[in-house]
Amino acid sequence: MGTGLHLAAALEGTGWHPGGPGDPARFTPDYWVDLVREAERGLLDFVTFEDGLGRTGRLDSVLVASRVAPLTTHIGLVPSVVATFTEPFHLSKAIATLDYVSAGRAGVRVRGSFSAEDARHFGRRSFPDVPGEELLADLVEETADYVEVLRRLWDSWEDDAEIRDVATGRFIDRDKLHYVDFRGRWFSVKGPSITPRPPQGAPPVAVLSHSPRIHDLARRQADIVFSTPHDVAEVRAAAAELGGLRHFADIVVFLGGDRDAADVTSDAHVFTGTASELADLLVAWHAAGVDGFRLRPAVLPDDLVAITGELVPELQRRGAFRTEYGATTLRGHLGLPRPANRYAAV
Amino acid sequence: MVKQIHLAAHFPGVNNTTVWSDPRAGSHIEFSSFVHFAQTAERAKFDFFFLAEGLRLREQNGLIYDLDVVGRPDTFTVLAGLAAVTTHLGLAGTINSTFNEPFEVARQFTSLDHLSGGRAGWNVVTSWDAFTGENFRRGGYLPEEQRYERARKFLDAATVLFDSWRQDGDFSYQDEFFDISGRFDLPRSPQGRPVILQAGDSSEGREFAAAKADAIFSRHAGLADGQAFYRDVKGRLAKYGRSPDQLKVLPAATFVLAGTDAEAQERAHEVRRQQVSGQTAIKFLEQLWNRDLSAYDPDGPLPEIDPLVGENTIARGRASVRSHRDPVATAREWRELAAAKKLSIRELIIEKTARQTFIGSPSSVATQINDLVQADASDGFILVPHVTPGGFDEFADAVVPLLQERGVFRTEYTGPTLRDHLGLA
Numbered sequence: 001m002g003t004g005l006h007l008a009a010a011l012e013g014t015g016w017h018p019g020g021p022g023d024p025a026r027f028t029p030d031y032w033v034d035l036v037r038e039a040e041r042g043l044l045d046f047v048t049f050e051d052g053l054g055r056t057g058r059l060d061s062v063l064v065a066s067r068v069a070p071l072t073t074h075i076g077l078v079p080s081v082v083a084t085f086t087e088p089f090h091l092s093k094a095i096a097t098l099d100y101v102s103a104g105r106a107g108v109r110v111r112g113s114f115s116a117e118d119a120r121h122f123g124r125r126s127f128p129d130v131p132g133e134e135l136l137a138d139l140v141e142e143t144a145d146y147v148e149v150l151r152r153l154w155d156s157w158e159d160d161a162e163i164r165d166v167a168t169g170r171f172i173d174r175d176k177l178h179y180v181d182f183r184g185r186w187f188s189v190k191g192p193s194i195t196p197r198p199p200q201g202a203p204p205v206a207v208l209s210h211s212p213r214i215h216d217l218a219r220r221q222a223d224i225v226f227s228t229p230h231d232v233a234e235v236r237a238a239a240a241e242l243g244g245l246r247h248f249a250d251i252v253v254f255l256g257g258d259r260d261a262a263d264v265t266s267d268a269h270v271f272t273g274t275a276s277e278l279a280d281l282l283v284a285w286h287a288a289g290v291d292g293f294r295l296r297p298a299v300l301p302d303d304l305v306a307i308t309g310e311l312v313p314e315l316q317r318r319g320a321f322r323t324e325y326g327a328t329t330l331r332g333h334l335g336l337p338r339p340a341n342r343y344a345a346v
Numbered sequence: 347m348v349k350q351i352h353l354a355a356h357f358p359g360v361n362n363t364t365v366w367s368d369p370r371a372g373s374h375i376e377f378s379s380f381v382h383f384a385q386t387a388e389r390a391k392f393d394f395f396f397l398a399e400g401l402r403l404r405e406q407n408g409l410i411y412d413l414d415v416v417g418r419p420d421t422f423t424v425l426a427g428l429a430a431v432t433t434h435l436g437l438a439g440t441i442n443s444t445f446n447e448p449f450e451v452a453r454q455f456t457s458l459d460h461l462s463g464g465r466a467g468w469n470v471v472t473s474w475d476a477f478t479g480e481n482f483r484r485g486g487y488l489p490e491e492q493r494y495e496r497a498r499k500f501l502d503a504a505t506v507l508f509d510s511w512r513q514d515g516d517f518s519y520q521d522e523f524f525d526i527s528g529r530f531d532l533p534r535s536p537q538g539r540p541v542i543l544q545a546g547d548s549s550e551g552r553e554f555a556a557a558k559a560d561a562i563f564s565r566h567a568g569l570a571d572g573q574a575f576y577r578d579v580k581g582r583l584a585k586y587g588r589s590p591d592q593l594k595v596l597p598a599a600t601f602v603l604a605g606t607d608a609e610a611q612e613r614a615h616e617v618r619r620q621q622v623s624g625q626t627a628i629k630f631l632e633q634l635w636n637r638d639l640s641a642y643d644p645d646g647p648l649p650e651i652d653p654l655v656g657e658n659t660i661a662r663g664r665a666s667v668r669s670h671r672d673p674v675a676t677a678r679e680w681r682e683l684a685a686a687k688k689l690s691i692r693e694l695i696i697e698k699t700a701r702q703t704f705i706g707s708p709s710s711v712a713t714q715i716n717d718l719v720q721a722d723a724s725d726g727f728i729l730v731p732h733v734t735p736g737g738f739d740e741f742a743d744a745v746v747p748l749l750q751e752r753g754v755f756r757t758e759y760t761g762p763t764l765r766d767h768l769g770l771a
Contacts, residue, residue, distance in 0.1 A: 027532070
């Protein structure tokens with residue numbers, strides 16, 4: 001995937017700082033359009049939109065991504081979805097459609113939820129307040145099944161299924177549409193999708209992993225993995241585990257200078273300092289084996305503007321980051337080829 | 347007082363109304379088609395864009411149906427994208443109440459309403475059948491007789507969520523279908539709730555609309571049948587404490603325009619022949635007969651054998667087959683009509699299924715639309731053109747200005763929300 005490093009921004013509410021109530025502007029479309037355009041000015045590979053089904057105070061991330069898509073041109077758009085309570089059939093066509101709306105820039109981050117609160121919002125299952133080992137293992141399996149169904153449904157139309165053959169009166173060649181016939185412990189899905197195969201064939205699937213169990217899920221079903229190393233040794237260890245995936249290390253970023261980040265607790269490394277110091281760290285970690293970084297701006301838009309306005313030029317000066325987009329799709333930015341269709345006759 | 351007309355632009359769907367073989371026909375999936383279509387509707391000051399949904403590809407004779415357009419995008423995702431390229435147009439779509447859960451749908455509509463500045467509309471449908479259920483976690487779990495009950499309760503639950511900002515998002519809702527509680531953590535959206543649309547024609551469907559909906563679609567676009575439907579549904583409102591203007595009646599309608607009425611008639615005839623090929627005519631006949639009729643000649647007479655009565659097994663994923671309530675009587679009526687007018691199978695199907703609602707010069711069509719609205723056969727129309735995505739261009743340029751000249755259609759949007767456009771409080 002080239003010699004340079006890859007950069008993404010994780011967009012969360014008004015930032016990842018544990019501050020008080022966020023700015024209500026985050027419920028307006030222009031807030032998101034401005035942020036993603038800023039990230040695109042910085043030539044980032046993609047942005048992720050945090051989301052969940054609990055007490056999140058967030059707009060639906062798939063819809064936010066689609067709202068932004070027509071007003072941007074290059075940057076990848078990766079919403080977050082919870083597999084546990086939702087329908088893989090709906091989500092598959094939603095991400096396929098996002099790929100059409102964005103002309104090949106969709107991805108999706110998938111995760112399970114063991115939250116008893118989330119479960120009460122749906123009322124179909126109940127989870128204990130403290131999940132047991134068996135439930136956690138099951139949720140991983142269910143998430144793996146879910147991604148399997150997403151992928152099968154994306155492939156359920158061959159690329160040339162729509163023929164519009166006036167002579168025979170046929171709009172499609174039905175031999176190029178396929179039942180996916182998935183049968184699992186949590187759901188069965190017949191298919192085909194109602195939506196044709198998306199422009200990228202399969203939009204990249206991302207997983208955030210903190211544990212061997214999720215590393216395993218990522219190896220089985222993901223294209224992109226986000227990990228949370230805290231030093232070079234942890235970067236090397238994670239990279240050894242996650243070879244073959246596009247591996248991004250998550251870092252919470254305070255570039256504002258004098259902000260006190262001492263009280264910030266995060267699963268990810270918390271960086272405070274200057275853009276130049278952050279560039280040092282990214283270059284070192286990249287050399288240690290990670291492909292790129294998903295930066296979590298602590299304060300929006302300030303820390304994102306610092307990333308695009310200070311960090312990116314610093315990395316470019318060092319020859320460590322692109323100076324223009326070389327592709328128009330998310331797969332293109334990541335150096336992932338368009339996959340063959342599993343159902344197509346060779 | 348002269349009534350103001352409401353118009354919606356229905357994106358052409360996956361049935362034979364849509365003529366995909368027309369040389370001007372574009373993609374039904376590429377976003378650029380949706381942009382063209384929606385921006386034309388907005389230029390014409392339409393009330394809203396409408397996108398339908400079907401959650402399983404149709405089959406006939408056990409095979410995926412291949413004669414019509416196949417394939418649709420995800421409703422929410424397209425509507426959110428269109429919010430970026432329009433400023434006033436309402437954005438409405440079908441979302442199923444059987445194969446979804448209220449928390450997620452309420453969150454999606456509240457998000458869409460925020461992201462569009464108050465332009466979201468929800469056509470609430472039910473599809474209980476096991477055929478569609480094979481694509482979802484719960485399968486075909488819902489008995490047909492409970493489908494409206496579930497739709498009503500789904501909407502009740504969603505409404506509790508839409509209104510939960512009054513209690514800082516805390517909600518709790520229980521009935522025989524749902525048992526949910528927690529915190530709906532989004533602020534009130536610009537419209538508070540999406541505009542609710544409903545399309546059922548049965549007595550149950552009409553009752554559901556009278557109780558819950560802001561607008562009802564219908565198939566009754568003629569004068570007499572339109573007036574009868576209009577009286578019927580408006581008459582049901584009082585018992586729910588609602589006034590007649592709180593439910594808009596919007597029949598689905600098609601149109602064919604040309605320079606003169608005679609040219610339009612000729613063009614309409616040609617469009618009908620494009621919509622109903624010989625193959626399509628046989629498929630339509632099979633849907634009523636519930637039998638394989640592939641051996642019949644579409645240019646020949648109707649079958650003498652009677653339809654198979656009972657569950658329709660020949661066509662699946664197609665709601666229209668359920669409207670054939672007494673197939674044997676309908677077949678007899680079709681045979682009599684064909685004999686009297688000397689119609690072949692194809693000509694009969696054209697006659698019964700493909701006649702356009704409005705045919706004529708722009709001036710004639712404007713008059714036809716306005717006369718029906720002023721005569722209380724409707725409050726306006728959901729118009730579906732037969733070509734994607736340019737099928738509205740001519741209507742926007744030629745018919746809308748005439749309606750505006752007559753003072754029966756807006757020349758500018760008077761408010762930002764779909765509720766404003768529909769004159770709903």
